Amino acid sequence: MPLRGDWLFPTEIRFGAGRIEELGALCLRFGMKRPLIVTDRGLAATTLAERVLTAADVPGVASRFFAGLQENPTGGNVEDGVAAFRAWDADGVIALGGGSGLDGGKTIALLAGCGGSLWRFAWPDHETAQAERARVPIIAIPTTAGTGAEVEPSAIVTDERGPVKRAVLHPGMLPKAVIADPSLTVSMPRGLTAATGMDALSHSLEALCVQSFHPMADAIAASGIAMIGRWLPVAVAEPQNLTARGYMMAAAIMGATAFGKGLGAMHALSHAIGALKGYHHGLTNAVLMPFVLAYNRPAIESAMAELAATLRLEGDPFVAVQGWILDLRRRIEIPATVTALGLARAEFGRVADLAATDICAGMNPVPVDAGSLRSILDAAA
Ligand SMILES: [Fe+2]
The missing domain is CATH 3.40.50.1970 (Rossmann fold)
Incomplete structure (x- = not known):
């Protein structure tokens, strides 16, 4: 087709x-x-x-x-x-x-x-x-x-x-x-393909986790996540592959359609880090992703069950989705921690204070304030 x-x-x-x-x-x-x-x-x-x-x-x-x-x-x-x-x-x-x-x-x-x-x-x-x-x-x-x-x-x-x-x-x-x-999009360098693709993933993932009734957004988000899992590694490995580029472009549109439902702490922290340090937005989201999910775990078990089913993952849904994300990150060479990105521990307090005022902080499935956002950064160090 x-x-x-x-x-x-x-x-x-x-x-x-x-x-x-x-x-x-x-x-x-x-x-x-x-x-x-x-x-x-x-x-x-x-x-x-x-x-x-x-x-x-x-x-x-x-x-x-x-x-x-x-x-x-x-x-x-x-x-x-x-x-x-x-x-x-x-x-x-x-x-x-x-x-x-x-x-x-x-x-x-x-x-x-x-x-x-x-x-x-x-x-x-x-x-x-x-x-x-x-x-x-x-x-x-x-x-x-x-x-x-x-x-x-x-x-x-x-x-x-x-x-x-x-x-x-x-x-x-x-x-x-x-x-x-x-x-x-075929001339995008490998690192930018990976970082922007992970931004699309963070949109669908955060939207899926927002605690409100929006079945259209949820369905689009889960389907977009599966598409990214299949095609982002291909787009990174084969920049000229127009099928992979096409599916990634569609998945990006799906992510933004879904995030009309809302976003969360990945974006709140990423906006703050971006304002202070200028790092690529998608890359920062990708680094923060598993740590924000871990913080949100008490509120997102059912969302993760839905996602694990879409991704056909077995075992405990939250653990399985976390494993899926970590594996995807490894394959496309995303840094593992915010300190590996270049953010110093001495900057965590300022980032957390700024992130607490961001529009996305108020939509996070588990309430956040400057203290809890700081704890996410500590875990991500
Ligand atoms: Fe984003």
């Missing part, structure tokens, strides 16, 4: 290798005659960026790059992007990249349409601002398979005043359409 399809779930998705060629026609359909292509500095210099620019180049569409995003985009980056949007007299945004390019692009589109300060859209003060109308259409083009930011209406942006990563939320940040073209 060819890995190709047109889905409306939860937005319009054009899925399949080579579908980047449809970009120009898609721009015209949304009335985007002067789109701003937003991406990060690293990606702008690659042939992949050229391929996207060429695909957008159809009669009636004139596009321009804004490549002023750093990895883990900041509020300042977003303001620069809005200035570029105005200077180009743009009428839409093409958000291109991994989490940084997609979140940066979505946020620039939001602020270009609404004006004012970005932080009124940031949790927990976002409620009133949600009513403002976002007027700038977004087309999202992921170049990694992990974040799933292409199919959800939030973004993580670093507020330099902390520094702290803040969640910006607005329904208008859900892209109008996504081009999910697995051929755009």
Whole structure:
């Protein structure tokens, strides 16, 4: 069965290798005659960026790059992007990249349409601002398979005043359409393939563990986890394998669809570590994963039983799932501890304090505070 399809779930998705060629026609359909292509500095210099620019180049569409995003985009980056949007007299945004390019692009589109300060859209003060109308259409083009930011209406942006990563939320940040073209991910280096794939896994895993009734999210999460177990090691070992890349791109979309249910302490800690140290988000999640699961064990036995059944694991479900995760991590060479990542014990207190204020901390299946988050870091050292 060819890995190709047109889905409306939860937005319009054009899925399949080579579908980047449809970009120009898609721009015209949304009335985007002067789109701003937003991406990060690293990606702008690659042939992949050229391929996207060429695909957008159809009669009636004139596009321009804004490549002023750093990895883990900041509020300042977003303001620069809005200035570029105005200077180009743009009428839409093409958000291109991994989490940084997609979140940066979505946020620039939001602020270009609404004006004012970005932080009124940031949790927990976002409620009133949600009513403002976002007027700038977004087309999202992921170049990694992990974040799933292409199919959800939030973004993580670093507020330099902390520094702290803040969640910006607005329904208008859900892209109008996504081009999910697995051929755009084949040039990802091995380490990035592993880290982004583990981000997708952490989305489904944390969503599955959230203590609320959401059978759609649970089913998608469990199925996405099984897909990652099968295909992530293949994508890492065989970067050009379009079947593995296709399934990983689908699994990333599934993870983000599932995490509408919620996330948890993996993401709370990972956001804090990312804000302070700048480590890759997916890699940090991957390192924290078994330690957060162990902390959550009293509340997630039934979720682990469901997952163990999907993965066809035998024995005690929690122990079996932990073993499955540790084995997957070993095969794709994820570091075993946060100290191996480079985080010093002296930094644990500051990370835990920051993580306790993160939007994801409040959704963890077992309640967390700065003290218990610190205990997870101690276990992960
Ligand atoms: Fe994530």
